[in-house]
Amino acid sequence: xxxxxxxxxxxxxxxxxxxxxxxxxxxxxxxxxxxxxxxxxxxxxxxxxxxxxxxxxxxxxxxxxxxxxxxxxxxxxxxxxxxxxxxxxxxxxxxxxxxxxxxxxxxxxxxxxxxxxxxxxxxxxxxxxxxxxxxxxxxxxxxxxxxxxxxxxxxxxxxxxxxxxxxxxxxxxxxxxxxxxxxxxxxxxxxxxxxxxxxxxxxxxxxxxxxxxxxxxxxxxxxxxxxxxxxxxxxxxxxxxxxxxxxxxxxxxxxxxxxxxxxxxxxxxxxxxxxxxxxxxxxxxxxxxxxxxxxxxxxxxxxxxxxxxxxxxxxxxxxxxxxxxxxxxxxxxxxxxxxxxxxxxxxxxxxxxxxxxxxxxxxxxxxxxxxxxxxxxxxxxxxxxxxxxxxxxxxxxxxxxxxxxxxxxxxxxxxxxxxxxxxx
Amino acid sequence: xxxxxxxxxxxxxxxxxxxxxxxxxxxxxxxxxxxxxxxxxxxxxxxxxxxxxxxxxxxxxxxxxxxxxxxxxxxxxxxxxxxxxxxxxxxxxxxxxxxxxxxxxxxxxxxxxxxxxxxxxxxxxxxxxxxxxxxxxxxxxxxxxxxxxxxxxxxxxxxx
Numbered sequence: 001x002x003x004x005x006x007x008x009x010x011x012x013x014x015x016x017x018x019x020x021x022x023x024x025x026x027x028x029x030x031x032x033x034x035x036x037x038x039x040x041x042x043x044x045x046x047x048x049x050x051x052x053x054x055x056x057x058x059x060x061x062x063x064x065x066x067x068x069x070x071x072x073x074x075x076x077x078x079x080x081x082x083x084x085x086x087x088x089x090x091x092x093x094x095x096x097x098x099x100x101x102x103x104x105x106x107x108x109x110x111x112x113x114x115x116x117x118x119x120x121x122x123x124x125x126x127x128x129x130x131x132x133x134x135x136x137x138x139x140x141x142x143x144x145x146x147x148x149x150x151x152x153x154x155x156x157x158x159x160x161x162x163x164x165x166x167x168x169x170x171x172x173x174x175x176x177x178x179x180x181x182x183x184x185x186x187x188x189x190x191x192x193x194x195x196x197x198x199x200x201x202x203x204x205x206x207x208x209x210x211x212x213x214x215x216x217x218x219x220x221x222x223x224x225x226x227x228x229x230x231x232x233x234x235x236x237x238x239x240x241x242x243x244x245x246x247x248x249x250x251x252x253x254x255x256x257x258x259x260x261x262x263x264x265x266x267x268x269x270x271x272x273x274x275x276x277x278x279x280x281x282x283x284x285x286x287x288x289x290x291x292x293x294x295x296x297x298x299x300x301x302x303x304x305x306x307x308x309x310x311x312x313x314x315x316x317x318x319x320x321x322x323x324x325x326x327x328x329x330x331x332x333x334x335x336x337x338x339x340x341x342x343x344x345x346x347x348x349x350x351x352x353x354x355x356x357x358x359x360x361x362x363x364x365x366x367x368x369x370x371x372x373x374x375x376x377x378x379x380x381x382x383x384x385x386x387x388x389x390x391x392x393x394x395x396x397x398x399x400x401x402x403x404x405x406x407x408x409x410x411x412x413x414x415x416x417x418x419x420x421x422x423x424x
Numbered sequence: 425x426x427x428x429x430x431x432x433x434x435x436x437x438x439x440x441x442x443x444x445x446x447x448x449x450x451x452x453x454x455x456x457x458x459x460x461x462x463x464x465x466x467x468x469x470x471x472x473x474x475x476x477x478x479x480x481x482x483x484x485x486x487x488x489x490x491x492x493x494x495x496x497x498x499x500x501x502x503x504x505x506x507x508x509x510x511x512x513x514x515x516x517x518x519x520x521x522x523x524x525x526x527x528x529x530x531x532x533x534x535x536x537x538x539x540x541x542x543x544x545x546x547x548x549x550x551x552x553x554x555x556x557x558x559x560x561x562x563x564x565x566x567x568x569x570x571x572x573x574x575x576x577x578x579x580x581x582x583x584x
Contacts, residue, residue: 084550085550087511087548087552088510088548090550090552093550093551118445120443125493126549126550128562129562129564163443163452163453164452164456165491166452166456166492166493166494167491167493168490168491168492169548181449182446183450183451183452183479184451184483185487185491186490186491201445201446201449242552242553244514245514245555250552250553251553252553285509285510318510318511318514318552320514329510329514332509332513333510335508336547339547342490
């Protein structure tokens with residue numbers, strides 16, 4: 001089944017963004033079957049597939065959908081998360097550039113399952129070109145009767161609108177995204193209530209990642225069992241894995257889950273650039289970093305990553321070679337999280353900046369051993385004490401960098417003149 | 425009130441506002457249209473948007489200052505956004521940053537006196553496999569090593 005591409009099958013076809021080309025190559029072919037299925041049947045099929053949300057958290061999609069109450073009398077909303085801001089992550093962008101109609105088809109399927117009639121695609125502000133591409137594709141789909149009233153004579157109505165962000169990582173968090181869609185600053189909400197019950201405009205809402213929805217047409221056409229047969233028991237189907245950093249062939253590939261990481265790095269990424277592997281970040285900058293030894297028996301699955309106390313995350317790997325200064329590398333991340341913290345929770349707002357300031361001092365040769373230990377303490381005090389996961393997203397790389405690559409940090413430590421005097 | 429949308433922009437905004445069941449949700453798109461039309465989201469623009477969208481001025485100010493992409497001061501004709509997050513850092517973004525800061529003499533957030541260039545030190549642009557990346561206005565320039573970046577800047581200087 002490995003040759004069976006689900007997400008990238010129309011990539012590389014000339015003018016694949018155009019609706020006629022896309023339809024000639026299979027786009028929207030799942031809809032006929034879709035409208036013959038009961039929404040609950042589709043949810044069951046997605047549960048059977050064991051599809052997990054591709055945005056990073058890996059929550060089972062069918063289960064998430066089943067949390068939506070259908071008897072509230074309120075509309076249900078489906079929000080598509082195309083905010084894609086986790087450092088190291090860049091593949092949703094290529095779905096939009098190459099096959100926006102796959103996304104629209106996936107949204108129609110998801111909306112049918114949820115009996116939702118309005119969907120918003122939240123796309124990050126920097127993707128201005130991709131925002132325009134989506135608007136063109138939506139206009140084409142509307143003209144073809146695939147979006148709007150009575151889709152293909154099914155009696156089902158669905159409007160899909162695009163909503164452009166304006167530069168805020170936190171809007172990738174689902175309740176931050178909802179706040180931003182409502183025209184506010186994107187500060188995450190306290191849960192519960194979960195968005196499935198009280199979400200956008202206080203109505204039941206599902207937020208799904210781009211790739212998650214793009215798998216649904218395949219599941220409808222081939223069945224949940226066929227999807228579950230790809231990959232491993234706990235990591236089913238395919239994913240688009242991306243790789244960047246010190247690598248000879250940075251890029252992205254759609255692969256079934258389960259590939260051995262060293263094999264992926266050799267076969268697809270064509271080896272480490274500029275020396276040996278020093279550190280491996282598996283799925284976006286917030287996932288704990290691994291040493292080369294730890295990658296030896298590492299596989300591209302949720303369970304293998306968990307066994308190594310890290311996460312598959314978004315599947316966006318970052319490679320660091322042996323010449324990398326880990327202090328400078330981590331400094332780019334603490335700067336990122338300090339800049340992107342929404343400021344709502346004290347442990348995150350203060351913690352991310354403290355960590356960033358300690359690294360600034362360290363790079364200037366002014367930090368002490370005490371401050372190095374303090375970094376881990378600060379990280380421990382941030383995680384789990386905030387409304388959303390941004391604090392943890394910063395704490396995890398900090399703790400793993402400092403504990404696994406401590407000698408790199410010690411090189412910058414100012415020698416103490418006498419005990420206790422160096423802390424000023 | 426001196427500041428207001430042109431008829432075309434107003435029509436565009438009123439159409440977008442129908443996408444939401446609550447008009448207040450149309451503040452972000454209104455601010456994008458305002459960015460295009462006025463260039464800078466000044467306090468005067470914020471007051472106009474508050475009235476147009478139907479939200480308190482404080483809400484507009486919050487949104488204008490929370491997000492990084494709405495300009496609150498004048499930008500150059502070419503707005504250079506240099507990514508420096510991890511993947512770009514690993515592939516040489518520091519050199520690009522140094523070039524802008526030292527050779528063009530621009531601090532992050534500043535605009536050159538002739539109004540040609542402004543510069544922002546930005547976080548991950550989502551193009552990590554083609555690092556380092558510089559976004560100039562709305563266009564991504566990928567795999568930007570120092571010579572390519574210098575050549576691009578020189579080309580823009582010539583174009584004026």
